Amino acid sequence: MKQIKEYCGVIGIAGHPEAAQLAYLGLYALQHRGQEGAGVVSCENGLVYRHVGQGLVNDVFSSPKIFKKLKGSRAIGHNRYSTTGTDRKENVQPLLVNTKSGFVALGHNGNLVNSIQLRSYLQNRGAIFQTTTDSELILHLIAHSKEKDSISQIKDALSRIRGAFSLIMLIQGRVIAARDPNGFRPLALGRLENGHVIASETCAMDLIGAEYIRDVEPGELVIIDKEGTVTSEYFCEKGQSTHCIFEFIYFSRPDSRIFGEYVDKTRRKLGRRLAQEHPADADIVISVPDSSNTAALGYANASGIPFEIGLIRNHYIGRTFIQPQQSIRNFNVKVKFNTVGGVLKNKRVVVVEDSIVRGTTLRMLTQQIRNAGAKEVHVRVSSPPIRFPCYYGMDFPTVEELIATDKSVEEIRQYLGVDSLGYLSIEGLKESVPSEGRGYCTACFNGSYPVAVETEFQKEQYE
Numbered sequence: 001m002k003q004i005k006e007y008c009g010v011i012g013i014a015g016h017p018e019a020a021q022l023a024y025l026g027l028y029a030l031q032h033r034g035q036e037g038a039g040v041v042s043c044e045n046g047l048v049y050r051h052v053g054q055g056l057v058n059d060v061f062s063s064p065k066i067f068k069k070l071k072g073s074r075a076i077g078h079n080r081y082s083t084t085g086t087d088r089k090e091n092v093q094p095l096l097v098n099t100k101s102g103f104v105a106l107g108h109n110g111n112l113v114n115s116i117q118l119r120s121y122l123q124n125r126g127a128i129f130q131t132t133t134d135s136e137l138i139l140h141l142i143a144h145s146k147e148k149d150s151i152s153q154i155k156d157a158l159s160r161i162r163g164a165f166s167l168i169m170l171i172q173g174r175v176i177a178a179r180d181p182n183g184f185r186p187l188a189l190g191r192l193e194n195g196h197v198i199a200s201e202t203c204a205m206d207l208i209g210a211e212y213i214r215d216v217e218p219g220e221l222v223i224i225d226k227e228g229t230v231t232s233e234y235f236c237e238k239g240q241s242t243h244c245i246f247e248f249i250y251f252s253r254p255d256s257r258i259f260g261e262y263v264d265k266t267r268r269k270l271g272r273r274l275a276q277e278h279p280a281d282a283d284i285v286i287s288v289p290d291s292s293n294t295a296a297l298g299y300a301n302a303s304g305i306p307f308e309i310g311l312i313r314n315h316y317i318g319r320t321f322i323q324p325q326q327s328i329r330n331f332n333v334k335v336k337f338n339t340v341g342g343v344l345k346n347k348r349v350v351v352v353e354d355s356i357v358r359g360t361t362l363r364m365l366t367q368q369i370r371n372a373g374a375k376e377v378h379v380r381v382s383s384p385p386i387r388f389p390c391y392y393g394m395d396f397p398t399v400e401e402l403i404a405t406d407k408s409v410e411e412i413r414q415y416l417g418v419d420s421l422g423y424l425s426i427e428g429l430k431e432s433v434p435s436e437g438r439g440y441c442t443a444c445f446n447g448s449y450p451v452a453v454e455t456e457f458q459k460e461q462y463e
Contacts (some may be wrong), residue, residue: 007034008093009079010107010168010187011204014175014224015195020049020070024078026197026204031201032253033109034079037092041105041170044072048103048170052092068119073195076168076176078107081395091131094170099143101150104171107134109185109200110164111393111454114355116455118161127408133311137161144393153233154178155221162451164244164392168198175224183218183241184392188256189230196224200416201256212257242450245440246394248433249383250291250354261434264294269432270382270424271298271352279303280378286310288337288365295382296352305450310343310369319346335366345373355383356412357396359403363416370417378420384422391453396444 009030013019020042027038038060039052049070053060057079061067075111083319094259094311095109112118115134118141124130127140137236140151150416158165164184169176177198179187188209195416197210216222218237243259244251254264284307287296290313300307314336349369356362366377385404390396399405403412413421431442443449 006108006143007080008075008107008109009200010109010166010198010383011200012076012168012170012175012177012198012224013072013076013192013195014197015071015115015228015361015404016192018067019073019075019195021067021391022192022197023075024061024067024318025055025208026199027077027079028359029204029207029253030079030200031057033148033239037079037080037089039080039092040070040075040093041094041096042070042075043103043173044074044172046173050092050094050096050105052089054089059249073187074170074173074422076107076175078168082295083329090387093135094131094168095133095139096130097139097143099139101153102172103440104139104142104150104169106135106139106170108138108166108179109132109166109393111390111391112137112161112165113206113451114161114232115163118455125247137356138165138167148172148391151176151221151223151233153433155233158221158235161459163453164190170225173226177216177222178235179216179218181236181239182243182441183259184244186247186252187216188257189216189222195228196230198222198224200331201252201258203253203256210437215258215260239372240439242439242441244392244394245429245433245442246355246383246390246444247431251394254294259434259438265360266299266433267294267382268301270429271295271300272302273428274352274380274382274422274424275299275302277425277428278342278380278420280305280348280350280380280420280422282350282376284308284310284343284347286343287351288351288362289354290394292382293356297353299350299352299380299382303350308343310340310349310351310372311365312338314338333361333368337365337368339368339372341372344369345372346349348376348378349374350378350380352382354379354381355386356381356403357386358401359412359415366416366418377418378424379413379416379418381421381423383424384426384442386444388444388447389451390444392441392443392451426427 011026096105096107112134144152145156164187166187190205192210221233285300355427
């Protein structure tokens with residue numbers, strides 16, 4: 001079996017009579033964080049209800065009848081995006097188990113870097129795993145804890161795991177959130193009428209009419225009890241945060257507020273700094289939609305070059321899309337993006353992209369832009385070259401597959417077949433993100449990992 005790394009979205013609702021429906025709506029807003037599966041667990045009067053499935057949120061919650069079964073004023077939800085492994089229903093979260101403390105439901109965003117050690121430890125003590133996710137380890141650690149009360153059991157379990165985790169739990173009628181000591185992944189607390197909401201991103205709060213209060217702090221345990229009282233405890237000493245800087249570059253929605261700042265505002269800064277570092281003599285600026293849209297606007301604003309829509313993205317490609325058998329050149333790119341010939345023809349074009357991983361898609365895309373009549377194609381990237389894999393939940397391939405690991409910028413330019421190529425510097429990146437009282441993980445760019453990883457770690461450890 002493959003070990004599954006989770007890069008996902010989580011939400012928790014406490015103190016609302018339609019908790020499950022609000023969790024479902026929140027998952028809609030967090031759909032970009034996971035498209036392989038979704039689920040909601042709710043509780044009422046000591047009874048627990050669960051509905052999970054594979055596919056998009058709308059695929060999983062396809063009937064209003066589902067919500068009649070998800071009773072209660074407290075619920076948690078999860079969107080799943082596995083970065084390795086097969087797509088299996090048993091891996092869809094929230095996971096739900098029955099322990100000595102009662103039912104525990106859990107949703108996890110992140111990746112544990114000591115999972116091999118923990119799995120071996122637990123298996124040697126008789127643990128039987130039902131999934132291939134590292135998230136299940138947390139539930140086993142809670143169940144195996146010798147602490148007497150559930151909060152102490154959770155704190156004991158969290159003290160033993162390493163890596164990135166933003167967690168949402170439902171236990172004994174309480175909604176509980178936890179964030180790893182480094183604060184790798186975003187997690188926010190908000191107010192909802194007489195209740196509360198916890199979500200990976202504030203865009204989920206906006207959709208359901210909740211008010212953002214603050215972020216869950218690194219190393220913090222936020223507990224919302226049956227009466228709606230919010231208490232805070234820490235399961236470790238507070239240290240220097242190392243937020244995932246790639247959340248600003250790519251993953252989070254531009255209308256979300258993470259790590260104390262709006263994503264859109266930061267991405268515009270990235271684009272402006274990129275224009276300063278790598279100007280271009282061109283006629284138009286276009287983005288590779290959608291994640292680089294705001295960075296392209298920032299580049300256009302700083303450079304004085306007009307922003308145009310030169311690429312149209314198909315937003316309706318579902319997870320069950322079947323590629324036809326006939327041979328169509330660059331089919332995988334064409335089905336996602338289409339060029340706007342009237343905009344690109346006879347133009348010198350700056351293409352702003354948020355990052356380059358393998359480079360294969362961008363290579364085909366820039367060729368399409370040339371085929372549409374562009375005279376010149378200049379690529380500008382609003383992040384530094386990705387040279388190292390991520391062990392904290394981001395979907396990057398192995399070192400061997402990362403194009404920037406063994407190729408210079410000039411060699412990458414030649415591979416892409418473009419007239420010029422410019423990356424944002426690490427210094428420019430750091431100076432563009434909010435920095436007061438915050439630190440960031442930039443390991444994918446410089447190999448400096450803030451939390452040590454298991455040297456024998458492999459993405460397909462349990463194949």
